[in-house]
Amino acid sequence: MAQVSNWQLGRDMEYPYEAPRPEKQFCMIMDTNKCIACQSCTIACKSTWTWGRGQEYMLWNNIETKPFGFYPTGWDVNVLELLGEQEWEGDVYAGQTVFEAAPAGERVLGWQPDQADWAYPNIGEDEPTGDATEVTYIPDKPHSMMWMYYLQRICNHCTYPACVAACPRQAIYKRPEDGIVLIDQEQCRGYRKCVEACPYKKSMYRPTTRTSEKCIGCYPRVEGSDPLSKGIPMETRCMAACVGKIRLQGLVQVEPDATWSKDPTHPLYYLVQEEKVALPLYPQFGTQPNVFYIPPRWAPRPYLRQMFGPGVDAALERYMRPSRKLLAVLQLFRASQKMIFKFDIREGPKVGEIQVGGAPLELFNDTAIGYDSQGREVVRVSVEEPSFERRGKVNSL
Ligand code: SF4
Numbered sequence: 001m002a003q004v005s006n007w008q009l010g011r012d013m014e015y016p017y018e019a020p021r022p023e024k025q026f027c028m029i030m031d032t033n034k035c036i037a038c039q040s041c042t043i044a045c046k047s048t049w050t051w052g053r054g055q056e057y058m059l060w061n062n063i064e065t066k067p068f069g070f071y072p073t074g075w076d077v078n079v080l081e082l083l084g085e086q087e088w089e090g091d092v093y094a095g096q097t098v099f100e101a102a103p104a105g106e107r108v109l110g111w112q113p114d115q116a117d118w119a120y121p122n123i124g125e126d127e128p129t130g131d132a133t134e135v136t137y138i139p140d141k142p143h144s145m146m147w148m149y150y151l152q153r154i155c156n157h158c159t160y161p162a163c164v165a166a167c168p169r170q171a172i173y174k175r176p177e178d179g180i181v182l183i184d185q186e187q188c189r190g191y192r193k194c195v196e197a198c199p200y201k202k203s204m205y206r207p208t209t210r211t212s213e214k215c216i217g218c219y220p221r222v223e224g225s226d227p228l229s230k231g232i233p234m235e236t237r238c239m240a241a242c243v244g245k246i247r248l249q250g251l252v253q254v255e256p257d258a259t260w261s262k263d264p265t266h267p268l269y270y271l272v273q274e275e276k277v278a279l280p281l282y283p284q285f286g287t288q289p290n291v292f293y294i295p296p297r298w299a300p301r302p303y304l305r306q307m308f309g310p311g312v313d314a315a316l317e318r319y320m321r322p323s324r325k326l327l328a329v330l331q332l333f334r335a336s337q338k339m340i341f342k343f344d345i346r347e348g349p350k351v352g353e354i355q356v357g358g359a360p361l362e363l364f365n366d367t368a369i370g371y372d373s374q375g376r377e378v379v380r381v382s383v384e385e386p387s388f389e390r391r392g393k394v395n396s397l
């Protein structure tokens with residue numbers, strides 16, 4: 001067992017696989033407040049990567065309605081139950097990870113879904129919970145009525161992947177150049193230990209090839225080898241299709257201890273490490289996932305704390321009363337097909353004042369500018385949406 005540091009747990013932990021850490025890490029932020037569950041991302045991924053025989057049930061990207069949606073059935077409640085109590089002492093996780101709680105003879109605490117568990121990817125869709133007859137809607141108060149929200153799910157390209165740790169053939173590896181986790185199809189013998197171990201259930205078995213498969217992070221686009229990318233890192237298929245503009249993706253520089261190198265002008269670093277407005281999904285599993293979520297404003301806080309950890313209240317406070325800078329950076333979501341490596345803000349005039357939680361919030365029409373991996377400007381987007389006046393005769397000649 002290697003002793004590794006996990007910044008999401010606030011402590012070191014044991015991880016049963018020693019390997020050099022990548023220098024860069026592929027990461028993504030999802031803003032759950034903006035998702036409309038159109039499933040454009042799901043279909044963009046499916047029509048690109050999993051349309052073949054034996055992949056019929058496979059959705060590397062899926063959108064599920066919480067609290068009743070699961071793909072596969074019960075994926076998270078099953079692991080949570082197996083893990084037992086998951087206490088936090090402040091920002092430090094005091095419970096056990098899936099590695100620390102592994103049964104004797106196993107490397108990871110996991111469970112194996114049945115065939116039928118994969119058969120209902122839209123189970124629970126749009127079903128709320130709570131009793132609307134017993135509670136009154138109170139503006140600005142969370143969970144004062146029935147609630148549900150959409151959770152965007154994709155492989156987390158974890159820093160300490162459970163799938164890598166569990167594979168008896170070392171067929172799964174993290175790419176040194178971007179931390180994307182891949183399964184070597186030549187090496188895999190379909191033992192499904194990765195399917196059992198992945199707490200997010202994002203490794204899937206393909207019966208026609210008798211191997212396991214998973215999200216490949218659209219790596220030709222991320223590395224710039226896809227002809228479309230013209231050599232510049234670009235966003236993945238699920239992100240390019242996102243109608244709700246809820247996603248922001250990029251590569252961050254990583255230190256040998258798996259913390260992020262300080263880079264306050266990188267939009268992902270700024271949102272995750274400085275503003276702390278985007279949080280990992282079930283950090284207590286211990287895999288240090290690299291997909292981060294801005295939690296939904298309206299769901300019960302205890303539910304959200306279990307799902308996104310102890311940073312939920314502070315993250316939502318900042319999201320609901322954003323600083324000028326944060327409001328500007330949030331405009332960069334899904335604004336360019338190229339990955340943004342650096343941002344800059346140009347200040348604009350005050351354009352309004354609104355009330356949030358009983359206190360005034362000034363709004364400024366600032367502009368966020370995004371730059372690609374070569375330092376070239378690729379996008380410029382302002383807080384206030386530009387409006388255009390259509391001339392009277394524009395549609396009739
Ligand atoms: S989410 Fe699951 S499949 Fe993806 S890297 Fe993490 S452990 Fe592996």
Ligand code: SF4
Nearest residue numbers: 035038039041242244
């Ligand atoms: S494309 Fe975007 S808005 Fe639509 S379901 Fe996917 S994440 Fe949500």
